[in-house]
Structures are given as structure tokens and as C-alpha cells.
Amino acid sequence: MPKVKVARKSTSIDMTAMCDVAFLLLSFFILTTKFKPSEALAVVTPNSVSSKAAPENDVVLLTIDKDGKVYLSVSDKNTSEKRAIIDAISTSKSLNLTAAQKAAFARANSYVGVPFSQLGGLLSTPTDDIKKIKMDGIPVTDTLNNQLVDWLLAAKTAFEGKKMEILVKGDNNSKYPSFQGVINALKKNDLLKFQMVTNPEAAPVGSELYRLNLEKKAAGK
């Protein structure tokens, strides 16, 4: 009886397939990834069950940081509106801003968080130094000197004929009066619809919304 020959198998595996998978996944992640824009203001937003994504264009963003300071910024794509806003503010508050200062407001990622008296100084600061500046926030809590009203009026005029999205992005730990000031400023300008930036959260199990969502899902099928 001849001996059965046991074929000696190589221990090395063909890596081609694994390599294919790896690069397929890699290309997927490269294409879907969206880098986090470096945010100058660190704000931890609260959670909500809202599932609608926040808009990205035509946005006027009002940020409330953890100390209750209010900052204003406009989405980067709306450069012409930014110019219109700063022109209007410069004229109405007779700040006599120079063209360079106005350009500083119109450039990408700019944000303003100072009273009008310090605006000129802020806009003259080079971009690299902006993060080092301690801003006082736009005054909102004083009902007689709510400067956000003027900013929003300028923004409203600049966005005339376009749909302006107002986003309020507040920090978890900011106190209510700042938010109240923002609301008052919005009300004074008849801007009665706004959105609050939140992190998505699932509806609590067993609640009314949970039941409604299930029903909606069942109806969709």
C-alpha cells in the first residue's frame, strides 16, 4: 500500500482580496468624510429628539458660550450679505470703519463678539491673533442696550428676499438671561422663527413620540 502523501501547504495567505477590501473601505471613507471645521468657540450643545439637520447656507449663527457671552457670525458663502451687514452697522452706528476693517468682517470664519465701541479694534486685529483676544460678547442682557437688535436688523435687511436661517447655538451651562436677551432681540425684529443647534438623540422608549414614530414607520411600509 503506497503511503498517502500529505501535501505541504504554504502558510502564507493570498492578501490580494484583503487589500481590495481595505482600499474599498478607504475610498468610501475618503469620499464621505467631512472635516470638522475648526471652531473658534468651544460650545457643548444640548441634545434634542429633533431629527432635522441644521441648515448650512444663509445662516446667521448666534452663539452663546458657557459664560453667557453672545457672538454673531454669518455662513461663509454669504459674503455679499456680510458686507451689507457691516456697511449697515458702520453707517447706523457711525463707526466709520475702513474698507480693510469691513473686509475683515467679510472674510471666512469671522465672528463678532464685542460691543460696538470695540468693533473697530477687533476688525483691525490680524486673523491669527483673533483667538487670543478676550471678547466681551455682544451686550444683550440689558434691555435698553441690546446691541443684537441692531445686528439682527442689519442682517434682516441684508438677507432681504432670501430665506434667512437663524441658528442659536447655546452652551449647556450658559445661563438663561443671555438666551432671553437673544429671544428679545429676535422678537424686536419680528424674526419669530429660529432653530436651536442640538445633538440628535433618540426618542425615549415608551414615550408618546416613540409611539408616533413607530406608527409612522408602520404606515410607511
Added chain:
Amino acid sequence: MDTSGGGGHKKGPGVKKSKKLSTRVDLTPMVDLGFLLITFFIFTTTMSQPTGMKLNLPKDTDKPEEQNKVKESGVLTLLLGKNDQVYYYEGTLAPDASNFKSSNFKEIRNEIISKKKSTDPKDFVVVIKPDKDCTYKNVVDILDEMPINDVKRYATVEISDVEYQLIQRTEGGK
């Protein structure tokens, strides 16, 4: 292609054997690199897009005929205090504050549900009154509680002095 690796058949003494080089490349480092990049992109990617929570403000009006009238019995007033405390009362606040109760964010949902069940749907209104010590998170949380419990009508109202003092007294008494 000869994949058996080394060796091969003997081709007789006269034939000069040219060494056959394998065309296979070791792909292991390439796979390593691929997965390294994958992990990098997984970690840098932003998966959860921030959501926008809509809020419509009522228009301030001084004319009484334009103001919304609500039945007092159908009102649930929620007062937000400091340290994540919620106070509430049903209907109007009794002069001796006997119906003024305290709660917290975990238990307030039950209160809203029980009030909702015991009230005619068209009279049910939740009034939210944040005081100046509560945080933005508290306000968003309580506003978020409204769609969770399917409350159709709710409004934020500025807190009155009486109520604020009542909260102060309750908080001070602890």
C-alpha cells in the same frame, strides 16, 4: 503560471535553466497601510450632523383681543430653577402656594402626561417659565419634552416676581 514556488522539473542536462522569478508581491504591508488610513478617516469623520430644533416665538402684542385666551384649568405651568430643578403648578397659582410643587427633569414627564390625560385636549397648554438661574440646557430639555409627549400648545413666558420669590424661598428652605 507556476505557483508551486521553488524547484520545477528537471529539463535534461543540455537545457540551461533560467531562474523563474515569481510575479507575486507580498501585499501585507499594503493592507497594513490601507487599514491605517481607514482608521484615520473613521476617527476624523463627523458622523452625527448637528440638528436644528425649531422654535416659533409668539408675537408680542398689547391688544387684548389678539392675545390667546386659554382656560386656566387646562394650564400646566413649569418653572425652571437652578440646579436642574423644575417646579410646577396646575391652573392658577393659589395665593398660599399650596399647589406649587417641585420636581426634576426625570419626573416631570409623568406630570405632563398625567395632566394631559386629565385635561380636554383643546384646553391643554403648557407654560414654561425659566428663571434667571436656570441654564440653556434646562430650557432646551424642557422644550424637547414637548414633542416627546406630543404637547401641541406650549409657550415660554417670562417669570413673574411672585413666582421667582417662591422659587427662591423653596430653594432657600432646603
